[in-house]
Amino acid sequence: AQRVTQPEKLLSVFKGAPVELKCNYSYSGSPELFWYVQYSRQRLQLLLRHISRESIKGFTADLNKGETSFHLKKPFAQEEDSAMYYCALSRATGFQKLVFGTGTRLLVSP
């Protein structure tokens, strides 16, 4: 069964503090993992994917196959990072559908 778990509904931090948004998954096979972000009144957009190994807006995420995790991290949070973050997975070979977690709302206070 394919499942993505984001245990925190809300994560509240102060500006400049480190951020870690947790994501765990279960998948029988090789998955591809993604983070999507939805800023207020904007559409859902891709933040990063594990195969590209990029850092976008200071965020990084490392796929840990042993722990089946794909946590999103940023060393110093900014107020403009406040948004809804969704972790998602798909089949690695031959993209099909995305399976999403329930999302974590990140609130960065000044």
Place this chain on the structure above:
Amino acid sequence: EAGVTQSPTHIIKTSGHQATLRCSPISGHTSVYWYQQALGLGLQFLLWYDEGEERNRGNFPPRFSGRQFPNYSSELNVNALELEDSALYLCASSRRGSPSFGSGTRLTVV
């Protein structure tokens, strides 16, 4: 490039009736995905169309159906509406790989 467009932005229907939601993909994208975003449930996969064919279907009853037209645009039809169908319906499109999302159609069933 123009993004994924969905219409209408908001629709109100009476329970037992039918709703039709429309989606125009990004030019060049052949796959269209439909997701339901109900309060507290995250994004639930509904349907995937590619090259005019239904490729995969989520765990939804048959009264949720759709189609993809030769120009790759798509319709989602929800028959015999129930109050629990009230949600934001998101369409996404892709060519190969991670999809781009539209702003959604909010369906309210009264």
